[in-house]
Amino acid sequence: MTDLRVLADAFTELERRADAATGTPHATVPAPRAAARLVPFAAAAAVVVGIAAGVGVLAPAFDSGSQTMAPPSTRATTPARTEGPDVRELTDRFRAALGDRATFTVTESGPGLGTKIEPHDVSTGATPPEVRIGASIRGTLTAGGVTGGFDLTGYPMAMGGTSWTGDFEEHTLPDGTRVVSGEFSARGPAGGLNRYVQTYRPDGNSFILVVSNQRSPHGNTELLGPHPPLTLDQMVAVLTDRW
Amino acid sequence: MEFGAYVARQRPALMRFATVLTCQTWLAEDLVSDVLCRAYERWDRISRMDQPHAYVRRMVVNEYLSWRRRLARVTPRAEVEPAGYGDGTDERAERDAMIRRLAGLPRRQRAAVVLRYYAGLPDSEIAALLGCRETTVRSQIFRALAALRIDLAESSPTYQETR
Numbered sequence: 175m176t177d178l179r180v181l182a183d184a185f186t187e188l189e190r191r192a193d194a195a196t197g198t199p200h201a202t203v204p205a206p207r208a209a210a211r212l213v214p215f216a217a218a219a220a221v222v223v224g225i226a227a228g229v230g231v232l233a234p235a236f237d238s239g240s241q242t243m244a245p246p247s248t249r250a251t252t253p254a255r256t257e258g259p260d261v262r263e264l265t266d267r268f269r270a271a272l273g274d275r276a277t278f279t280v281t282e283s284g285p286g287l288g289t290k291i292e293p294h295d296v297s298t299g300a301t302p303p304e305v306r307i308g309a310s311i312r313g314t315l316t317a318g319g320v321t322g323g324f325d326l327t328g329y330p331m332a333m334g335g336t337s338w339t340g341d342f343e344e345h346t347l348p349d350g351t352r353v354v355s356g357e358f359s360a361r362g363p364a365g366g367l368n369r370y371v372q373t374y375r376p377d378g379n380s381f382i383l384v385v386s387n388q389r390s391p392h393g394n395t396e397l398l399g400p401h402p403p404l405t406l407d408q409m410v411a412v413l414t415d416r417w
Numbered sequence: 418m419e420f421g422a423y424v425a426r427q428r429p430a431l432m433r434f435a436t437v438l439t440c441q442t443w444l445a446e447d448l449v450s451d452v453l454c455r456a457y458e459r460w461d462r463i464s465r466m467d468q469p470h471a472y473v474r475r476m477v478v479n480e481y482l483s484w485r486r487r488l489a490r491v492t493p494r495a496e497v498e499p500a501g502y503g504d505g506t507d508e509r510a511e512r513d514a515m516i517r518r519l520a521g522l523p524r525r526q527r528a529a530v531v532l533r534y535y536a537g538l539p540d541s542e543i544a545a546l547l548g549c550r551e552t553t554v555r556s557q558i559f560r561a562l563a564a565l566r567i568d569l570a571e572s573s574p575t576y577q578e579t580r
Binding site for chain 1: 433436508535569
């Protein structure tokens with residue numbers, strides 16, 4: 175038997191996980207932000223409390239060929255809502271896109287990883303929030319004998335309104351797909367490296383793939399290898415070759 | 418309070434509450450986003466309440482209790498445990514075991530435990546939230562504590578119940 179102290183510890187740990195997921199410093203009182211900025215990886219990992227900046231975030235929708243955006247709201251107070259495909263579809267597409275490049279195991283998935291509210295100016299209520307729901311999967315991926323963590327999210331989002339920070343390269347493919355890619359340090363005491371590729375397709379859908387040499391690209395997990403299992407070029411190929 | 422200001426100020430707290438309730442950050446994010454979306458639709462009315470945050474938190478509980486029913490049909494049961502924190506102390510193992518037991522509770526029992534021991538609500542409010550009698554709340558918590566292997570008699574004075 176144990177006591178309430180352990181239950182309190184469990185609550186504290188769950189709070190810490192919530193803060194880690196939202197990018198909120200643990201044990202600090204969150205202050206209103208003047209502006210939200212979508213930084214690399216934050217789209218899939220962090221909650222964006224979009225205020226006034228018009229950036230913000232969403233979730234996956236998918237399949238450019240079959241998904242359509244929700245029509246604009248007819249009521250000023252009704253959030254526009256777009257729903258994407260389910261986890262199974264995302265997983266199947268990822269497997270097909272990887273081909274023989276790598277194998278992967280999904281350890282966490284859900285419709286909510288990318289579900290966000292995207293208010294252009296929610297502080298004034300001038301624009302109703304937009305909710306986009308899709309699917310995201312996380313897990314481990316092995317390529318060339320190297321294993322690491324991955325996070326894949328797909329959702330409808332246009333390129334405009336996104337502010338990039340850090341050293342990220344951007345280029346446009348002949349079909350109009352814009353590709354942003356770069357590397358950044360994984361969070362946590364173990365160190366590690368995350369590689370990030372995001373595509374913005376002409377149809378308005380976007381896909382984010384993050385591969386890490388930590389067990390989770392979200393950080394605070396152990397190192398699984400000397401480097402992420404896929405190179406940036408391989409990741410770009412995965413997100414553009416067969417999607 | 419404007420909706421935007423409310424979101425900016427309270428969303429982290431809602432996320433914490435929802436994560437404690439669901440034991441899954443991704444589900445908590447989805448839950449909170451869904452609830453805020455609906456709260457926005459009726460913010461004129463909610464903002465005039467004495468305690469808008471209490472009302473929104475209640476929406477989270479209600480959504481959770483209904484969400485789980487949908488969730489069970491569409492998502493895998495697999496739960497990702499944070500790995501590699503490294504030192505493997507007994508306290509950490511004990512805490513993680515508690516989280517697993519908490520996650521394994523029936524949803525109404527878990528909600529009752531979270532509302533009493535995390536949110537600090539009296540049984541009367543928990544009963545109102547869950548739509549049951551106080552005696553039912555107490556019996557749910559009694560069973561939950563047994564499943565969590567918590568003996569209130571062993572709790573230190575710091576963690577003794579105050580009610």
